[in-house]
Amino acid sequence: MYYSDQEKDWLINFRAKLFNELFMKYSPKWDRKNARLLDFSGGPVILNYISAAPHVNEIVHSAYKEDERKEIELWKNDNKDAHDWSPYVKYVVNEIEGLKGDAAWQERVALLRSKIKVASCNVYDEHPITPAEDSFSIICTSLALESACKTFDDFKAGVKKLVQLLRLGGYISILFVEEETFYSTKEGKWAVLQLSLPQVQEAVEEASCVVLMTERDPMxxxxxxxxxxxxxxxxxxxxxYKVK
Ligand SMILES: C[S@@+](CC[C@H](N)C(=O)[O-])C[C@H]1O[C@@H](n2cnc3c(N)ncnc32)[C@H](O)[C@@H]1O
Incomplete structure (x- = not known):
C-alpha cells in the first residue's frame, strides 16, 4: 500500500537523500571491512540502507512480525513472490547517488542480497534483537519506535537499548513522524505515539549521544x-553518535 510506486512515494527522496548523506559523510570514520549496520524494526522494507551497502560488511535487518521477516527473506533469495524493490534501488543508485546505468543498480541489488541477514526484534525485550548481537557501527530505524512504543518513557528506554548495541563512536539515525496520532493500512487504523524533534533529541542525548544532523520534511x-x-x-x- 505504501511502497508500491516509487514515483508517487514522496518520502523516498527525503529518506534516500538523508541516509545517503549520512553514509557518505560518516562512513570514513569506520572500517568498512568490519562495520555492521542494524536496521531496527525494518518491517518488510529495505529502503534505509540501499546506500549503506558499499560501506558496511553486514546488514542486520530486524523485523517484529514473522511475515515481515519472510518478505525480506523472499527478496534476499530473489524469490518470484517477493516485493519488487528494483524501481527504488534504481532511483537511489542512479538519481540520488548519481551512478548512472543499469549495471550500477543491478550490482547494488546483488550486493544488498549478499549482505542482509534477517533477525527478529521487540523494543520491549531486554535485548531488543534476536539472535542477540551488539557492537554495531550504525543503527537505522524508521517510522517504527513511534508505532511500537506506548509512552514517551517507553520510547526513551527503547532508544537507550538501541544505543547499548552501538560501538563507542557508533551512529544512530532515526526517521520519524512529527506529531502523528494515527496511520492507516489495509488491516486498519493504528495509533501512534506523538513525538516532537526536541523529545527525540532529549532521548538520544540521555542515551549518551550527540546530535549531528536533523532535517524536517513538511507534509x-x-x-x-x-x-x-x-x-x-x-x-x-x-x-x-555515541560519545560514552
Ligand atoms: C510503520 S511500520 C515501519 C516499518 C519500516 N521501518 C518502514 O520504514 O516502513 C511500524 C513497524 O513497527 C513494528 N512493531 C510493532 N510493535 C513492535 C515492537 N514491540 N517492537 C519493534 N517493532 C514493533 C511493526 O511490526 C511495523 O513493522
Whole structure:
C-alpha cells in the first residue's frame, strides 16, 4: 500500500537523500571491512540502507512480525513472490547517488542480497534483537519506535537499548513522524505515539549521544488540510553518535 510506486512515494527522496548523506559523510570514520549496520524494526522494507551497502560488511535487518521477516527473506533469495524493490534501488543508485546505468543498480541489488541477514526484534525485550548481537557501527530505524512504543518513557528506554548495541563512536539515525496520532493500512487504523524533534533529541542525548544532523520534511499542504491516511506534520530525520 505504501511502497508500491516509487514515483508517487514522496518520502523516498527525503529518506534516500538523508541516509545517503549520512553514509557518505560518516562512513570514513569506520572500517568498512568490519562495520555492521542494524536496521531496527525494518518491517518488510529495505529502503534505509540501499546506500549503506558499499560501506558496511553486514546488514542486520530486524523485523517484529514473522511475515515481515519472510518478505525480506523472499527478496534476499530473489524469490518470484517477493516485493519488487528494483524501481527504488534504481532511483537511489542512479538519481540520488548519481551512478548512472543499469549495471550500477543491478550490482547494488546483488550486493544488498549478499549482505542482509534477517533477525527478529521487540523494543520491549531486554535485548531488543534476536539472535542477540551488539557492537554495531550504525543503527537505522524508521517510522517504527513511534508505532511500537506506548509512552514517551517507553520510547526513551527503547532508544537507550538501541544505543547499548552501538560501538563507542557508533551512529544512530532515526526517521520519524512529527506529531502523528494515527496511520492507516489495509488491516486498519493504528495509533501512534506523538513525538516532537526536541523529545527525540532529549532521548538520544540521555542515551549518551550527540546530535549531528536533523532535517524536517513538511507534509504537502493538501495532506495537512485533509489527513486521511495519516496526520503527521512532517517527516524528521535525526542522526547522532555515541560519545560514552
Ligand atoms: C510503520 S511500520 C515501519 C516499518 C519500516 N521501518 C518502514 O520504514 O516502513 C511500524 C513497524 O513497527 C513494528 N512493531 C510493532 N510493535 C513492535 C515492537 N514491540 N517492537 C519493534 N517493532 C514493533 C511493526 O511490526 C511495523 O513493522
Amino acid at each position: 504537502p499542504i493538501e495532506s495537512l488540510e485533509n489527513p486521511i491516511l495519516f496526520d503527521q506534520k512532517a517527516f524528521i530525520f535525526l542522526a547522532a
